[in-house]
Amino acid sequence: MRGVFKIKKFDIAIIGAGPIGLFAANFAHLHGLKTIVFDSLEEVGGQPKLLYPFKKIFDIPVFASITGRNLITQLKLQAEKNASFSLNHRVSEINHDDDHFLIDHEFLVKSVIIATGTGSFSPKKFPLKMDKEQTKHVHYYIREPKKFAKQTIGVFGGGDSALDWALELAQQPDTQIKLIHRRNEFRGLEGSLTQLKSLKNVEILTPYLPKTLQLVNNQLSIGLKQVGTTTINQQIFDQIVVAYGFRANNNFVRKWGVNLSGGQITVSSEMKTNIPGIYAIGDATTYPGRVPVIGLGFGEAQIAITSIMRSLFPEKTLTIHSTSI
Numbered sequence: 372m373r374g375v376f377k378i379k380k381f382d383i384a385i386i387g388a389g390p391i392g393l394f395a396a397n398f399a400h401l402h403g404l405k406t407i408v409f410d411s412l413e414e415v416g417g418q419p420k421l422l423y424p425f426k427k428i429f430d431i432p433v434f435a436s437i438t439g440r441n442l443i444t445q446l447k448l449q450a451e452k453n454a455s456f457s458l459n460h461r462v463s464e465i466n467h468d469d470d471h472f473l474i475d476h477e478f479l480v481k482s483v484i485i486a487t488g489t490g491s492f493s494p495k496k497f498p499l500k501m502d503k504e505q506t507k508h509v510h511y512y513i514r515e516p517k518k519f520a521k522q523t524i525g526v527f528g529g530g531d532s533a534l535d536w537a538l539e540l541a542q543q544p545d546t547q548i549k550l551i552h553r554r555n556e557f558r559g560l561e562g563s564l565t566q567l568k569s570l571k572n573v574e575i576l577t578p579y580l581p582k583t584l585q586l587v588n589n590q591l592s593i594g595l596k597q598v599g600t601t602t603i604n605q606q607i608f609d610q611i612v613v614a615y616g617f618r619a620n621n622n623f624v625r626k627w628g629v630n631l632s633g634g635q636i637t638v639s640s641e642m643k644t645n646i647p648g649i650y651a652i653g654d655a656t657t658y659p660g661r662v663p664v665i666g667l668g669f670g671e672a673q674i675a676i677t678s679i680m681r682s683l684f685p686e687k688t689l690t691i692h693s694t695s696i
């Protein structure tokens with residue numbers, strides 16, 4: 372419960388400040404909509420910022436390649452001067468009458484766009500019991516790779532995030548990286564794996580699962596059990612990075628009356644949910660043929676905002692392009 376507040380009025384609310392929510396905020400501004408953007412995390416950026424800030428993305432139009440972090444910096448630059456933000460704010464309640472939605476008893480808006488991606492994130496935890504001191508050596512996100520210089524780091528996981536973290540940390544001065552996965556095959560990009568295998572300061576340990584953990588001389592001593600055997604391989608790490616993925620779901624939107632299918636929000640071709648005035652865009656949504664990529668989500672944002680404009684201002688002749696000649 373966020374206490375009692377003076378009601379703040381906006382035209383639209385965007386729930387989720389991932390790449391798609393950020394772009395939607397900018398596009399809403401181009402149409403003159405007063406916008407409030409919410410995110411449950413303390414910083415904007417969603418998956419690219421959180422899960423793969425250093426990975427190069429090759430399928431964003433205009434950029435030959437751009438890292439997750441730089442993409443978010445650019446989107447944030449456009450959005451933050453054009454919208455208001457309420458961060459560290461997990462939207463939990465939406466009440467509505469015929470014309471308005473009241474969000475968490477504080478924000479009154481005419482329309483809502485849900486851009487919650489795969490939902491509120493929480494990382495899958497390292498499966499061993501740890502005390503407070505041991506936990507200090509365990510990381511689920513990396514904000515400043517430089518802090519890992521001159522250390523031995525265990526990276527646990529077999530997907531793109533694990534490979535990306537390993538590659539990024541291997542570039543820091545004097546690091547030793549041990550990439551540990553429970554299978555011999557990795558799920559992440561073959562190219563990243565090939566690159567890792569070529570690096571002298573990277574060792575790949577498979578198939579291993581962490582079994583025991585102790586703090587010895589301010590280092591983690593972890594017993595790795597070779598899968599299918601009783602062999603324990605004892606390894607010492609200054610830090611470990613756990614990239615086992617994230618648990619996330621959008622089930623919370625059910626209590627707003629919004630329909631889901633398989634954990635994602637069903638939408639019409641105008642990105643409308645079953646509740647008039649509530650739209651959904653980006654990875655939060657599902658419809659036949661949808662693929663979870665950023666470029667597609669940008670288009671969905673434009674469709675949703677255009678539809679909102681037509682619905683809120685039916686008398687207006689809508690300007691479709693951002694500028695005219």
Ligand SMILES: Cc1cc2nc3c(=O)[nH]c(=O)nc-3n(C[C@H](O)[C@H](O)[C@H](O)COP(=O)(O)OP(=O)(O)OC[C@H]3O[C@@H](n4cnc5c(N)ncnc54)[C@H](O)[C@@H]3O)c2cc1C
Nearest residue numbers: 387389390391410411417418462487488653654663664665
């Ligand atoms: C490892 C990896 C690599 C990828 N590589 C590419 C690539 O190369 N190219 C590409 O196009 N796509 C790629 N993707 C997919 C891409 O990241 C997603 O399609 C994109 O992030 C979806 O954006 P979004 O804004 O819909 O959701 P998200 O990025 O998931 O952002 C959703 C935001 O909503 C917030 N939120 C959730 N619930 C609430 C709530 N109740 N209240 C407030 N805020 C809430 C979350 O905190 C989050 O910040 C990759 C994904 C992964 C995991």
